Amino acid sequence: MLKLKNSYTKKLETFEPCDAASKTVTLYSCGPTVYSFAHIGNMKSFLVADILRRTLEKLGYRVRQVMNITDVGHMTEDHLADATGEDKLAKAARELGTDPYKVAAYFEEAFVRDATALRLSIYKGSEAIEKTLHPRATAHVPEMLVMIDRLITRGYAYPDSQGQVYFDVSKFPAYGHLSGKVLDDLEAGARIAVREEKRDPRDFALWKVDDKHLMKWDPHGPEGWPSGDYERFKALLPNGVDARIKAGFPGWHIECSAMSRAHLGPVIDLHTGGEDNIFPHHECEIAQSFGAAEEANAPVSFAKYWVHGRHLLVDGKKMSKRDGTFFTARELFDPRACDRDELAQRLAATGFEDGKVPPTVLRYALIANQHVQPMNFTFDVLVQAKSNVERIQTRYAHLLEVAGEGEASKEVVAMLNACEAEFDAGLCDNLNMPVALAAVFKLVADLNLRTLSPGDASAAIATIDRIDSVLDVLDRRIRSGIVAQERLNKNEDDKNLDDLAELRASTSPDAARVESLILHRHASKKRKDFATADAIRKELDAQGVSLEDLPAGVRWRLK
RNA sequence: GGCGCGGUAGCCAAGUGGUUAGGCAACGGUUUGCAAAACCGUCAAACGUCGGUUCGAAUCCGAUCCGCGCCUCCA
Structure with missing residues (x-):
């Protein structure tokens, strides 16, 4: 049941369409x-x-x-x-x-x-x-x-x-x-033209x-x-x-x-x-x-x-070009393209890659508050929005890696349903987004504490997808994966590996090459040749692929 | 001048009488060859100030300080 503050009646009212049956x-x-x-x-x-x-x-x-x-x-x-x-x-x-x-x-x-x-x-x-x-x-x-x-x-x-x-x-x-x-x-009588x-x-x-x-x-x-x-x-x-x-x-x-x-x-x-x-x-x-x-x-x-x-304020006041507190959306998306190099530098200094604000981060920053409260926009708020989106996004990406067929466990389903109900309840209370988001972070934290079966992960994805049908801040593409421990161990003695020099010379973003490099890096680590291992990771990073060592294997992630 | 809103820990921000909000940042720890992610802990006996009501107040009442918005350009 959705409740909305109706500014016509000044009351919090239960929403019911004009045509109640519709x-x-x-x-x-x-x-x-x-x-x-x-x-x-x-x-x-x-x-x-x-x-x-x-x-x-x-x-x-x-x-x-x-x-x-x-x-x-x-x-x-x-x-x-x-x-x-x-x-x-x-x-x-x-x-x-x-x-x-x-x-x-x-x-x-x-x-x-x-x-x-x-x-x-x-x-x-x-x-x-x-x-x-x-x-x-x-x-x-x-x-x-x-x-x-x-x-x-x-x-x-x-x-x-x-x-x-x-x-x-x-x-x-x-x-x-x-x-x-x-x-x-x-x-x-005031303001009337002659x-x-x-x-x-x-x-x-x-x-x-x-x-x-x-x-x-x-x-x-x-x-x-x-x-x-x-x-x-x-x-x-x-x-x-x-x-x-x-x-x-x-x-x-x-x-x-x-x-x-x-x-x-x-x-x-x-x-x-x-x-x-x-x-x-x-x-x-x-x-x-x-x-x-x-x-x-x-x-x-x-x-x-x-x-x-309510209005958005910047640094506690109405936006003003004169005070440099006026921002268009596109200026934040790509300041340099809008001749605002100083803004790009400022953003880069606070951790925004290339000095650009991803649109989903701006979206999050602008929706993560109650509409009946004025919002104060600051760089801190942007930075916080970025961290928040990344926290949810990271969890979501990890779910995509393990998702698969199978029944989800009863406890996981119960937890997912409880969090989604809290999310909905927050929105239904006059679109109280801070409360709704608290439920999302509770969900993320709970998922982080569990080892999930493929079925659990699929159920969690379905829940987050429904939540994100409102938030819409996630990247749904599969951008990461895991090369499993068994696969890594198969090549322990460097046999059956492609030529490393050749792989490093090439920069093609091809999945097979990335996997080969991961296998090489693993072999290097086994030999305690950390210099080569780190060099491989560094090279891949420069090409937009980051690697993380996990108990279950090695995760690759597209940036 | 008229109307209205707000002041909650370093920051953002829920919460309309009693029960953990949540997040970000920082710091310490666990884990890691390094890193990433994650977890645990600390900062946090927080509610602008003063007074009142109450067994009990961030929450109700009064006063007061500060900040902000609208009053025919404006989302």
Whole structure:
């Protein structure tokens, strides 16, 4: 039974889909704005959604998750501008000297690469290519205009003399419920641009008009529409939109309302986002979606559960480029490729090979905490994540070496089940990952104390695979093996061994060669020729194969 | 100013009234020709401070100090 902190009700609630009988649930996650590379804070937020989704899947639900791509962009930091400010995407476009659609496509592609490296479920397998699961805002302007038109018709919105459209907050009494903001508290009159014609300062823009804006759609003609969209728009609204709306672009909030409705339906089970989205973004989404609902008895909030992740801080504070505490995901994956040699050096100094952070390590670092708690990202945290992942990975690799046919012992099965139950219980307690991970380490420690039969190992692998269906930090490939003691002893007197000089001259990563070298090394050790033995190990190490002497034989491992 | 969150051992981090959280690091030991992995032990009679309630408080109440976030750019 999954319990979630619902930020709409502010309570810890037992999750139950809108349609209690359904085993399929709908999840909308506010996605990236593609005007720059995603930073680790963005990624942490998407990973909260990913863990939620995978937890639901582990509990037996099918999850239909939609995560949008905001390619219209938002305002700059020009606080006084509101609907007249320059779009961030346009700003990036100006800097890159190309058109905004191309800039968005460029950063979207970069995002998909980073998200794939971080193993976001929604970018895996067939989901990666299913367009409706990651809809672009620019491809849903028809749906947005339909909603805007409907809001005007129903009296929830009004156009001004410029051709812009505002949502009339006074028409939606529940406005402020999610964020806990009392309307009177909202500073009236502040931050309102001169040209604005809002009836109330708290009203927010659904449609904006700005001649300087690069992306523009004409609601009364084909100008500005990407191919096919205008026709689709006309089919959706044969009589056209309110004549007072002029060529412009959609406000930010209407995007998510329209795309959620288009791809998941009028009412959804879960909606996720970062804590900063609570106000105004999600507050506005709720208001719009309710105002535009076509169904009778529409719920006040179109999403049953709202899950918000607290922000990621770096060194205890909000990330800041100025303080050097701003990191994109790709910078950590490969600092040198991002012109950050100093970062590579710093990472190399703390034990990261080639000064690169493996994506699974970053993933672990970003998920190994409670989403209802702010996370403080530091280099120490990264180093700790690396050790933790390696501990689980090492145990997993050793299991792969001995896994095979056969029944698992009762004690092992009981232990595995107990640990998995604890893992699940942790996740079910509002996605309490620290508790879930404690169960994983208990499992690893217990396995380390046992001598496992092939059947035991296979059972353990099956359990860890299920656990890792949520964590997804393991490398499942077989990357190590053991040359058994009997095999080593067969060649005691150096007979039947391939020519050592020839083997050492070759650098082919061939398994037979590696085994031959292991046999040679063993023979050298028998003769107490440790110099040759160490030289062979050193050579293999340089070629990416490390050797470990065990009671049962010699383990080789690919790095 | 308004709203909200947090301060738990060197570090990260569970824990909402009584019972071992867990991990990382460091150090000592076991094992090893060396190493790796692993295990055992130490750091750990930890809960910002002061006071109160209680048989009993990290946990409840009050005060106080410090840090952080949001308040229409933001995951």
